[in-house]
Amino acid sequence: MQQVTEPGLTSAQVAERVAAGQVNAVRRRSSRTVAAIVRANVLTLFNGVIAVLWVLIMIFGEWQDGLFGLVIVANAAIGIVQELRAKRTLDRLAIVNEAPVRVRRDGTDTEVAPRQVVLGDLVLLASGDQLLVDGEVLDADGLEIDESLLTGEADPVHKLPGDEVLSGSFVVAGRGRYVATRVGGDAYAARLAEEASAFSLAHSELREGVTRFIKYVTWLVVPIGALLTWSQVSRQTEIGEAVTGTVAGIVTMIPEGLVLMTSIAFAVGVIRLGRRRCLVQELPAIEILARVDVLCLDKTGTLTSGGMELGEVRPLGGDLPVDEALGALANLDPDPNPTARAVQVRYPDSPGWTATAKVAFSSARKWSGAEFDGHGGWVLGAPDVLLPPGTPAYTEAGALAATGLRVLVLGRVASLRDPDDLGDIEAAAIVVLKQRLRPEAADTLAYFAGQHVAVKVISGDNPESVSAIATTLGIPGGDRAVDARTLPEDDPEKLAEIMDANTVFGRVSPHQKRLFVGALQSRGHTVAMTGDGVNDVLALKDADLGVAMGSGSGATRAVAQIVLMDDSFAGLPSVVGEGRRVLANIERVAGLFLTKTFYAIVLSLLTGVIGLAFPFAPRHSTLINALTIGIPAFFLALAPSNERARGGFVPRVLRLAVPSGIVCAAAVYLSYWIAQSGGLSLAESRTSAVVTLFVAAWWVLALVARPYVWWRVALVASMAGLFALALAVPFAREFFALTLADPAAGLTAAGLGAAAGVVLTGVFAVVRARGGRPSAG
Structure with missing residues (x-):
């Protein structure tokens, strides 16, 4: 390739193009925008439903029953903060990860960030470079470009001056220079993959599973909510009580924290890996x-580490200029590969060797070569590619390779005019390279x-x-x-x-x-x-x-x-650990959230058919959800786990949540019905239902939290202690509308909850035996 005399753009021309917006400004795919993050966490279907229900409670009920509205604020705030933290980590590392682009400006070769390339820039190419803008080749030296990511064609394309090159392709051999003709959103790859480059998501069974849960629940909430509303209004009670009962049932059916926990788990994983430079x-x-x-x-x-060391050169006889040929081949390319750099250390120059033709190294050929004026053609590459089997040189090279060394052969050829047919190759030397593990x-x-x-x-x-x-x-x-x-x-x-x-x-x-x-x-x-x-x-x-x-x-x-x-190859276990933590823990907490959803569905159906008031008020649901799901799920979702993930996330969680929800609902409604039949007031009957529900749901938490370590035992025990305080402290008891006037009713409710717990233990054992994973750690 002849030396290019063009100075490239001047600093003034670059400034003009930047001012005109003719710059390679493309959206980084590592994270979505702040606005998109806020929209995704605030404008959700369930947030909208909860907001409407909260307004109804504020109009027709008591403000204590509207505590569930704080879920919207908490979910959105926590989700936004965690994803913004992940975004900062991703964006910071993405900038470091960007390979600089070599351009010629003001007559000097320099490196700039990809987004600083402007229209008309003279871009320099070497093997391994990705083309980030479209352009026209100015000059080429054995330049071969792989366009398979764009066209699907696997064979590299030889490029000559005047040929078009497209962003998204990459150099597999040779070097060259081209002038940028389309940048930014106008470039071919940017137009071809605009959606993927904005914020692409790899296939995620976990996300898809959570989305399917939400879809199923959405289908159920509308008809069951309508039935519940009809049953509460038809009881001819006051409108405030009817609205409160209806809202309590619908709110409990919504697994509002499941999406939040999934987002937090992913975001925290990204932040942790970012700290490890992944x-x-x-x-x-x-x-x-x-x-x-x-x-x-x-x-x-x-x-092995990328660098290599030249171990030894073994001449194979004959009076051949081995040292000069190696030096000439190693110093052909101004941007040498690791093999050439290793040879250059010992053979920095070969005066008088001028290349008249050259074939650049490529992974497909596994050799490189050149013809030198007055010295003939020479090749350097894999012995088992360049030498016929059975020859002494082939055998010697194979024996050296078997010891773990990297072995090349230097050979002389008559011509390089046809790289696919080199003819007879005269083996000149075996070149041994040491690789570092x-x-x-x-x-x-x-x-x-x-x-x-x-x-x-x-x-x-x-x-x-x-x-x-x-x-x-x-x-x-x-x-x-x-x-x-x-x-x-x-x-x-x-x-x-x-x-x-x-x-x-x-x-x-x-x-x-x-x-x-x-x-x-x-x-x-x-x-x-x-x-x-x-x-x-x-x-x-x-x-x-x-x-x-x-x-x-x-x-x-x-x-x-x-x-x-x-x-560092050692970074991979950290990535595996984070992935396993996310999957195992989200599956764990999904069981909690969906158990709640299914017991709410069953309770709403029973209430709608039988016609009694709903067994608890929204404030009761807020208390139980916080102590048996919300607070524990936050800790469980971020806990360490090292179990390899398995497919079938959705059916495995449903096998646990459906029967568990049915057991909890049956125990709660039986407790509520016994209290109502015994002549207890609505407030006392609901307190019995709350006690039974807490004991049953807490038992689910205790089963899901296994295997136990000290902090999990402390977590489960503290939730029981907080519920006991809510019952014991007068202010809390009044705030959550809990009445313990009849100790016998309380003991009966707790006993029914414990009986449900025994049944739940059996359910978990059956699910686990059939391949579920409700309590794996």
């Missing part, structure tokens, strides 16, 4: 990794083995070399390496079978990495893929969860849902 680009991504049962690792940059790799792999997550090591390197490293790290099955060139790509079922049965795969092409992910997914696996190189992009995009290293290529970081900013 950027979660899509909030539910932590949930997906909690479900992962197969983790695909790219060896280079994940198990990441110090945290062994412990992290041991963690995943303990969590029953299968690890697949997928690498473009020699299978024996990859196997040696896998064995050193103690990966099960690491001693058996599969050469990916022998795999049946045209038989997906057979490929999936081989992927399931083996652990280490070498000589894997970028195209095959993508096939491997799909094959594992076809077997029902939830697949996470880690990587840092441009050859990992397609697999990262197709995996259920893509995890990129912070020092990886811009294209890799752009498509990954999680970026490990400190390049």
Whole structure:
């Protein structure tokens, strides 16, 4: 590539374009706007319903019965604050994660933030760079661009001066420069993926499950609410009492805190991971990794550190200029890859070697080369790609690779005119590179083995070399390496079978990495893929969860849902832990919220059919919900948990909540009916119902909180203590309209609640035996 003399834009021209709005201002996808966060937490269906019910109580009832209205304020405030905290964490890390763009301005090459690129900028490209704006190629040196993320075509496209390049593509080989012709929202990728780039959400069974619960409850609230309203009004009581009874039933049916707890759990997870320098680009991504049962690792940059050292160069005989050729090849590219940098340390220059033709390295070819004026053609790459099997050089290289070293061969060729047919290659030397294992790799792999997550090591390197490293790290099955060139790509079922049965795969092409992910997914696996190189992009995009290293290529970081900013593989257990905490705890508290919903539904149906006054007032519901659901759920949703997530969230929670709700409702209505039949007043009868309901609901809390640790025991016990205070303190008793004039009625109510608790214990045991998880920790 001839040296470009164009100075690029001047500072004055850049300022003019910025003032004119011709700048690459695109919305960051890591978080939604403040306005969107406020709308999502305030303008909800249930908030609207609760607001209407609160107004009715303020008009027709007593203000103490309107305490449930505070739920709107609390839910919205807590949800907004937590998500804003998560937004700040995401946005701060997203700025750090942005790969700078190299541009030429005022005759000098400089780096700017992606949003500072302006129309007409001269953008510089090297292997691994992602194109962030559209443009026209000015000059190219072996420039190959992968446009598969845009077009679906897997083969790289050679670009020449005058060709158009599009944002969203990335460089796989060579280098070049292009002039930005479309920026910001006008760029191709921005137009193509406007919705996804604004605030995209990975697939979340948890969110979908909560949404389904809300939909089901919405369908039930309208007809049951109408029946309850009719029954209370037809009793010919005063309008205030009828409205109070109706509101109490409807409010209790609404699982108003469930969405809040889900949002808090996700937001707190993002904040915790942000403190560990893990950027979660899509909030539910932590949930997906909690479900992962197969983790695909790219060896280079994940198990080994990105840098390498040149170990030794073994000449293979003949009077060939090995040192000069290595120096010339290593210093061709002004932006060398790690292999070239390692060679440059020993061979910084080769005077007199002028390249007349060049083939840049790519993961698909696995070699690079050049023709030098007066010195012929030379290639440097994988021995098992460049050398015929059975030759002495091939055998020697294989033996070295089997020890865990990275081995290349230097060869001389007649011509590079046809990169697909190099002809006879004269082996000149074997080049041995030392790879450094990441110090945290062994412990992290041991963690995943303990969590029953299968690890697949997928690498473009020699299978024996990859196997040696896998064995050193103690990966099960690491001693058996599969050469990916022998795999049946045209038989997906057979490929999936081989992927399931083996652990280490070498000589894997970028195209095959993508096939491997799909094959594992076809077997029902939830697949996470880690990587840092441009050859990992397609697999990262197709995996259920893509995890990129912070020092990886811009294209890799752009498509990954999680970026490990400190390049530490040890960060993955933290992500897994957060995901498992979120799923296990939300499932736990969902059982509490939906038990309340179902006992309210059953009570409303019984009240509507039998025609009695509703068993308790809204203030009673506020007290019981706070002590058996609201306060405990807040702590339980944020508690540590390390159980691997399972599918079937919705049916598993319903198997617990439906029978539990029915048991609680039956006990409450029996207690209420006995009190009414015994001639007790409405206030005394409702107090009996409240006592029974608290004991039964508290028992559900005690079962859900298992397995017990000291703080869970203290939490459950303190809720019982607070209810006892509400009964014992005159002010609280008067405030919540509780009357204990008949001790026998109180004992009967408590006994019925305890009897319901015994039945609930049996329900939990049956649910657990059938595969539910009401009390797993």
